Amino acid sequence: MTVGPMLDEWYPVGIFGQLDEAGRKTMLMDEPIVVARDGNGDAKVTDSSGRILPVRVRYGHVWTSLGEPKKELFAIPEADQPGRRFVDVGVVRVRCSPLRAVENFLDIAHFPFVHTDILGAEPHTEVQAYKVEIREDVDEVWATQVQFYQPQAAKSASGGITTQYMYRVAGPTSTVLYKTCPPRPSEWDVITLFVQPLAEDLCDVWPWMALFDDDTPMTDLIHFQQTIFLQDRSILENQVPRLLPLDPGMEMPTRADLTSVAYRRWLKRHNYTYGAQLVAQ
Amino acid sequence: MMKLYDYILSPSCYKVRLMAALTGVKLDLRAVDFHPGLEHRGPELLALNPAGSIPILEDGDLLLTESSAMLVYLAAKAAPGWLAGSDAEEAARVQQWLSFSGRLTASLGGARLHEMLLRPGDIGVLQSQGIAALRELELGLVEQAERGKRFLAADRPTVADIACFPYVALAPDGGVSLDPYPAIRLWSRALRSLKGFIEMPGIHRLHELKPEPQLEAGGA
Numbered sequence: 001m002t003v004g005p006m007l008d009e010w011y012p013v014g015i016f017g018q019l020d021e022a023g024r025k026t027m028l029m030d031e032p033i034v035v036a037r038d039g040n041g042d043a044k045v046t047d048s049s050g051r052i053l054p055v056r057v058r059y060g061h062v063w064t065s066l067g068e069p070k071k072e073l074f075a076i077p078e079a080d081q082p083g084r085r086f087v088d089v090g091v092v093r094v095r096c097s098p099l100r101a102v103e104n105f106l107d108i109a110h111f112p113f114v115h116t117d118i119l120g121a122e123p124h125t126e127v128q129a130y131k132v133e134i135r136e137d138v139d140e141v142w143a144t145q146v147q148f149y150q151p152q153a154a155k156s157a158s159g160g161i162t163t164q165y166m167y168r169v170a171g172p173t174s175t176v177l178y179k180t181c182p183p184r185p186s187e188w189d190v191i192t193l194f195v196q197p198l199a200e201d202l203c204d205v206w207p208w209m210a211l212f213d214d215d216t217p218m219t220d221l222i223h224f225q226q227t228i229f230l231q232d233r234s235i236l237e238n239q240v241p242r243l244l245p246l247d248p249g250m251e252m253p254t255r256a257d258l259t260s261v262a263y264r265r266w267l268k269r270h271n272y273t274y275g276a277q278l279v280a281q
Numbered sequence: 282m283m284k285l286y287d288y289i290l291s292p293s294c295y296k297v298r299l300m301a302a303l304t305g306v307k308l309d310l311r312a313v314d315f316h317p318g319l320e321h322r323g324p325e326l327l328a329l330n331p332a333g334s335i336p337i338l339e340d341g342d343l344l345l346t347e348s349s350a351m352l353v354y355l356a357a358k359a360a361p362g363w364l365a366g367s368d369a370e371e372a373a374r375v376q377q378w379l380s381f382s383g384r385l386t387a388s389l390g391g392a393r394l395h396e397m398l399l400r401p402g403d404i405g406v407l408q409s410q411g412i413a414a415l416r417e418l419e420l421g422l423v424e425q426a427e428r429g430k431r432f433l434a435a436d437r438p439t440v441a442d443i444a445c446f447p448y449v450a451l452a453p454d455g456g457v458s459l460d461p462y463p464a465i466r467l468w469s470r471a472l473r474s475l476k477g478f479i480e481m482p483g484i485h486r487l488h489e490l491k492p493e494p495q496l497e498a499g500g501a
């Protein structure tokens with residue numbers, strides 16, 4: 001399997017605050033790399049031949065690329081907004097395709113069944129109509145006007161509310177969601193899933209959040225998100241087939257996973273197929 | 282109120298939360314940033330538990346750092362029916378499985394930390410030791426079934442069952458399948474249907490997706 005155009009994209013490879021000079025040995029798309037802090041305190045990423053890879057430090061994490069990125073790392077303007085708290089949730093390894101990890105994050109229909117009594121609850125299983133588009137100017141997938149009833153939308157929510165969502169695919173394995181911020185109705189909470197593809201069927205997932213919540217202790221914010229992600233993990237590890245099918249006919253689209261259909265179409269258009277299964281016609 | 286230094290994803294902490302829920306005891310939970318913060322290895326917690334592990338339970342002057350002792354304490358205070366009765370064999374079996382549960386923590390727990398949170402370890406060794414422990418537990422349950430008993434030490438659940446259940450139920454998180462163990466699956470269902478049972482991420486409430494495994498007395 002050749003990596004193809006995904007080679008030139010940016011990927012998260014560690015929490016910046018946890019780097020040391022000894023470095024962290026890890027993988028990026030089957031290539032061994034080392035992520036370290038150099039003598040000046042800057043992040044440094046090298047591949048197995050000692051080549052220094054491009055580096056960005058953003059959103060609490062270190063980003064790199066095995067190729068030559070044609071675009072700057074995507075922007076999250078909320079990351080510079082005063083008053084937000086930034087949460088490094090910590091890595092979780094999942095034995096699944098990196099693309100499947102993103103797709104699951106985009107799918108709202110699983111909330112009542114997988115995140116029962118937190119992000120969803122029966123009988124409120126209906127996903128209302130929403131809007132999905134590929135924004136050509138920024139080359140991103142966006143889903144907007146998504147609404148869902150949630151028993152406990154955030155650590156800061158004190159009861160059930162109808163939550164508004166926007167979903168965004170900002171890179172082949174980077175996705176950002178915006179959701180109703182219970183203490184500040186005029187703002188969005190930002191929750192991301194940054195996925196480091198280790199192999200086509202193995203990934204390290206680095207969730208990160210930028211929230212308005214002055215009251216909840218940091219550890220509780222971390223544990224809220226880890227709880228949710230761990231509920232997904234066992235589902236992800238049991239998905240069949242392991243790789244994400246990129247033939248549009250293979251899995252029946254319902255209204256609930258229009259975003260997934262758009263994501264798959266966008267992956268196909270860019271030939272982003274590392275972690276995908278192309279169905280021969 | 283008893284104070285538990287707790288981590289929501291820790292099976293050892295979950296043992297104590299589960300026991301408290303089953304016996305109606307309220308705990309004051311103090312969340313520990315185990316991952317990614319490694320707070321359990323920081324000065325405040327090391328002063329309480331030099332072993333650098335959680336759970337830690339505080340009740341007045343009493344400080345416990347072993348989950349099995351915490352289960353016994355909760356049961357003795359609130360629901361002594363969860364302890365061994367006066368029968369010598371039953372008492373020994375409870376103690377046997379309480380000690381055995383440490384092997385599950387070391388093997389299946391180690392495999393889970395390695396596979397999920399990237400903790401160092403020899404995954405092949407951890408998994409094969411986990412499988413050996415699961416086989417032993419399966420056999421123990423089959424033998425109990427032959428004696429007409431549904432749980433590890435008696436025909437009622439005891440602290441021994443709670444000590445062994447979490448790491449077993451979460452074995453798949455560490456890449457160890459539970460498919461080969463019908464007696465363990467039946468036992469897990471019996472525990473998950475107890476009144477007052479609570480979940481943790483990865484341990485789901487009982488739903489009827491899978492048919493009950495059949496276990497014949499005298500069969501394997």
Ligand SMILES: N[C@H](CCC(=O)N[C@@H](CS)C(=O)NCC(=O)O)C(=O)O
Nearest residue numbers: 291292293333334335336346347348
């Ligand atoms: N003392 C044992 C320790 C239980 C245990 O191993 N706990 C894990 C968390 S589930 C731990 O603290 N590990 C320390 C580490 O991995 O750094 C007990 O109470 O059963």
Ligand SMILES: [Fe+2]
Nearest residue numbers: 110114115232
């Ligand atoms: Fe989920």
